[in-house]
Amino acid sequence: xxxxxxxxxxxxxxxxxxxxxxxxxxxxxxxxxxxxxxxxxxxxxxxxxxxxxxxxxxxxxxxxxxxxxxxxxxxxxxxxxxxxxxxxxxxxxxxxxxxxxxxxxxxxxxxxxxxxxxxxxxxxxxxxxxxxxxxxxxxxxxxxxxxxxxxxxxxxxxxxxxxxxxxxxxxxxxxxxxxxxxxxxxxxxxxxxxxxxxxxxxxxxxxxxxxxxxxxxxxxxxxxxxxxxxxxxxxxxxxxxxxxxxxxxxxxxxxxxxxxxxxxxxxxxxxxxxxxxxxxxxxxxxxxxxxxxxxxxxxx
Amino acid sequence: xxxxxxxxxxxxxxxxxxxxxxxxxxxxxxxxxxxxxxxxxxxxxxxxxxxxxxxxxxxxxxxxxxxxxxxxxxxxxxxxxxxxxxxxxxxxxxxxxxxxxxxxxxxxxxxxxxxxxxxxxxxxxxxxxxxxxxxxxxxxxxxxxxxxxxxxxxxxxxxxxxxxxxxxxxxxxxxxxxxxxxxxxxxxxxxxxxxxxxxxxxxxxxxxxxxxxxxxxxxxxxxxxxxxxxxxxxxxxxxxxxxxxxxxxxxxxxxxxxxxxxxxxxxxxxxxxxxxxxxxxxxxxxxxxxxxxxxxxxxx
Numbered sequence: 001x002x003x004x005x006x007x008x009x010x011x012x013x014x015x016x017x018x019x020x021x022x023x024x025x026x027x028x029x030x031x032x033x034x035x036x037x038x039x040x041x042x043x044x045x046x047x048x049x050x051x052x053x054x055x056x057x058x059x060x061x062x063x064x065x066x067x068x069x070x071x072x073x074x075x076x077x078x079x080x081x082x083x084x085x086x087x088x089x090x091x092x093x094x095x096x097x098x099x100x101x102x103x104x105x106x107x108x109x110x111x112x113x114x115x116x117x118x119x120x121x122x123x124x125x126x127x128x129x130x131x132x133x134x135x136x137x138x139x140x141x142x143x144x145x146x147x148x149x150x151x152x153x154x155x156x157x158x159x160x161x162x163x164x165x166x167x168x169x170x171x172x173x174x175x176x177x178x179x180x181x182x183x184x185x186x187x188x189x190x191x192x193x194x195x196x197x198x199x200x201x202x203x204x205x206x207x208x209x210x211x212x213x214x215x216x217x218x219x220x221x222x223x224x225x226x227x228x229x230x231x232x233x234x235x236x237x238x239x240x241x242x243x244x245x246x247x248x249x250x251x252x253x254x255x256x257x258x259x260x261x262x263x264x265x266x267x268x269x270x271x272x273x274x275x276x277x278x279x280x281x282x283x284x285x286x287x288x289x290x291x292x293x294x295x296x297x298x299x300x
Numbered sequence: 301x302x303x304x305x306x307x308x309x310x311x312x313x314x315x316x317x318x319x320x321x322x323x324x325x326x327x328x329x330x331x332x333x334x335x336x337x338x339x340x341x342x343x344x345x346x347x348x349x350x351x352x353x354x355x356x357x358x359x360x361x362x363x364x365x366x367x368x369x370x371x372x373x374x375x376x377x378x379x380x381x382x383x384x385x386x387x388x389x390x391x392x393x394x395x396x397x398x399x400x401x402x403x404x405x406x407x408x409x410x411x412x413x414x415x416x417x418x419x420x421x422x423x424x425x426x427x428x429x430x431x432x433x434x435x436x437x438x439x440x441x442x443x444x445x446x447x448x449x450x451x452x453x454x455x456x457x458x459x460x461x462x463x464x465x466x467x468x469x470x471x472x473x474x475x476x477x478x479x480x481x482x483x484x485x486x487x488x489x490x491x492x493x494x495x496x497x498x499x500x501x502x503x504x505x506x507x508x509x510x511x512x513x514x515x516x517x518x519x520x521x522x523x524x525x526x527x528x529x530x531x532x533x534x535x536x537x538x539x540x541x542x543x544x545x546x547x548x549x550x551x552x553x554x555x556x557x558x559x560x561x562x563x564x565x566x567x568x569x570x571x572x573x574x575x576x577x578x579x580x581x582x583x584x585x586x587x588x589x590x591x592x593x594x595x596x597x598x599x600x
Contacts, residue, residue: 030457031492031517032485038456038464089421094413113394117417118464121389121424122456128428129451132444141440144432147447151429156338156422157330164338164418185332192331217331 004290011059011069011076012052018077019046028126037111041119042126045088045107046081053223053291054079054194060287061198061212072201075137075146078130079194082154085123086190088116090163124154137201145200153193162186166251174252182252183224184217191220195288211277215288218274222295225267228253230298232260271296304590311359311369311376312352318377319346328426337411341419342426345388345407346381353523353591354379354494360587361498361512372501375437375446378430379494382454385423386490388416390463424454437501446497453493462486466551474552482552483524484517491520495588511577515588518574522595525567528553530598532560571596 002010021027023043028034055076062072091098091106092113099109108116130136131146152158162185169182195216199209232255255263274292278285302310321327323343328334355376362372391398391406392413399409408416430436431446452458462485469482495516499509532555555563574592578585 028456030452030455030461030485031489032457032461032481034456034461035464035468037468038461042456085421089417092414092417094417114392114467115464117389117392117394118460121385121420122460124421124424125451125455125460128447129455132447132451140444143444144440144447147428147444148432151425151432152330155330155425155429156328156334156342157332160418160422160425161330161332161334161338164335164415167414168335168337181332185330189331 004294007287007290008051008053008056008294011056012050014069014073015052015055015076015080016047016049018073019043019080022077022126023047028122034122037115038118038122041107041111041115042123044104044110045116045119046084046123048102048104050080050084050102052076052080054083054190057191057194057216057288057291058198058201060285060291061195062202063287064199064208064212064281064284065202065204066284067198067202071137072198074130074133074135075197075201076194078127078136078146078150079190079197081123081127081130082150082159083190085120085127086154086159086163088120088123092116095163095167127154142200146197149193149197149200153189158185158189158193159187162189169252174257176254176257179252179254179257180221183254184221187224187227188217188220191223192216195219208280211280212288214277215274215292218270218277219288219292219295222267222270222274222292225254225263225270226295226298228255229260229263229267231255267296304587304594307587307590308351308353308356308594311356312350314369314373315352315355315376315380316347316349318373319343319380322377322426323347328422334422337415338418338422341407341411341415342423344404344410345416345419346384346423348402348404350380350384350402352376352380354383354490357491357494357516357588357591358498358501360585360591361495362502363587364499364508364512364581364584365502365504366584367498367502371437372498374430374433374435375497375501376494378427378436378446378450379490379497381423381427381430382450382459383490385420385427386454386459386463388420388423392416395463395467427454442500445500449493449497449500453489458485458489458493459487462489469552474557476554476557479552479554479557480521483554484521487524487527488517488520491523492516495519508580511580512588515574515577515592518570518577519588519592519595522567522570522574522592525554525563525570526595526598528555529560529563529567531555567596 025034025039058076058079059069059072088107090096092108098106107119128147131143137143162182165182166186195212199212271292278289325334325339358376358379359369359372388407390396392408398406407419428447431443437443462482465482466486495512499512571592578589
């Protein structure tokens with residue numbers, strides 16, 4: 001059995017390779033040919049050595065039902081395209097105003113704001129394009145469910161709504177419940193979508209889908225708490241991006257409200273919840289187990 | 301038989317009513333509840349008395365195959381949601397920097413830039429959500445084709461790519477061929493998608509789809525030329541937005557390059573092409589005919 005680190009690296013390499021092939025003027029064609037600059041900006045915002053955790057979750061959740069990993073890659077790319085678009089838009093001056101991401105200039109720094117807005121827009125469109133194609137899954141009924149699931153996770157009641165609440169929260173005064181609800185949307189919704197999409201790809205029944213949703217919600221929450229902890233405890237060098245900036249930007253996090261130790265205890269509880277939800281599954285769910293444990297202990 | 305003006309008004313009223321019901325915190329729900337401010341900005345950018353030409357084209361193209369108008373409404377809403385999102389983003393300071401749209405403050409003026417970016421993002425997601433649902437069409441195989449069609453029209457090789465080329469064109473030097481290719485993407489691609497989506501909803505075979513695509517490309521081009529002519533010839537009062545601004549912004553249009561008279565002649569030829577493509581169809585295509593003639597003669 002391969003280690004979690006090896007599995008993550010292998011998935012990330014598959015995603016990187018597939019995105020590299022996909023994000024070209026030849027492959028992105030429509031009624032017209034995509035402008036070179038737009039494609040370059042889409043590549044800059046996507047081919048950046050990310051951990052590709054969302055495609056990994058799609059793969060692992062589909063794997064619970066025995067689906068070979070190459071058959072869940074396209075759906076994974078779709079979730080990753082949404083994630084990348086959201087980072088490009090979140091980094092904009094009107095939003096979080098970040099100059100660096102993973103040690104590289106953000107898209108609006110490397111290009112300009114207009115190009116960054118459009119590159120994000122086009123990556124979102126690409127996500128749904130990927131899910132609609134036969135390469136994603138042979139059954140159209142499965143493909144539309146994936147479209148609906150990704151839209152639910154990405155939209156006003158999910159990721160984008162969470163980013164809006166996060167910005168509103170900068171004026172202060174969020175309770176811990178409000179922070180939890182905001183984060184469940186901002187980062188949790190897409191992680192939830194990734195796991196559920198994997199389960200749907202694999203042909204999960206209602207009960208299994210329900211269990212994996214419980215897993216996804218706990219794991220997504222754990223992931224966010226780990227991220228908040230890292231922002232406080234890690235050095236900028238280790239993270240490849242500015243740290244301690246949540247506090248400087250007046251961003252509300254649970255760590256800021258209840259402290260590092262209480263947050264760590266909460267993270268351990270959530271990891272327990274995520275693992276408990278996997279009890280009905282056999283060793284096919286070991287990947288999802290390893291990911292939840294990784295969230296609990298990750299250093300970057 | 302009702303007049304074109306009546307048909308357009310009736311479709312616009314249906315779209316307005318449906319969007320009004322759809323864009324609420326109750327209906328847009330996901331893993332979380334959408335923030336009030338985000339929903340308000342989405343409403344501001346959509347419920348603005350637009351002509352709703354794209355849903356009309358979906359309806360008319362589906363009508364060629366006998367589909368009742370209420371059964372093509374959801375797909376029409378999806379195309380309109382993409383159109384509205386593109387207007388919100390195009391109006392941003394980093395893009396066209398417009399303060400007014402249809403006599404009202406643009407979304408970033410009424411709210412702020414971050415909210416406008418997110419409202420546009422969420423409207424794009426909503427479009428695909430609408431297409432994925434059973435209310436759109438009972439057959440998932442049709443629904444995924446609609447998703448693919450809209451993504452093709454909206455993405456890097458379509459609408460977004462066209463907006464990128466338009467911005468690049470502000471530095472000047474476009475030939476008439478380059479302007480035509482840019483406009484075929486920026487406005488043409490979504491009009492093409494609307495017509496083809498209507499045809500697919502109606503169950504068009506390959507030949508009919510091909511003919512309607514020829515119609516859509518000619519009509520879309522005619523629509524853009526009429527718009528460019530209006531920018532030169534109409535008063536700001538009649539348009540409810542700033543006019544003459546293409547030239548002031550250094551935007552390249554065919555009118556600027558070949559003049560008003562030559563553009564009018566070209567518009568007449570395109571209208572002829574659009575109507576010719578409809579020859580194989582009977583009176584069920586009268587709606588599409590009226591729309592093409594409206595583009596040729598519209599005053600606002």
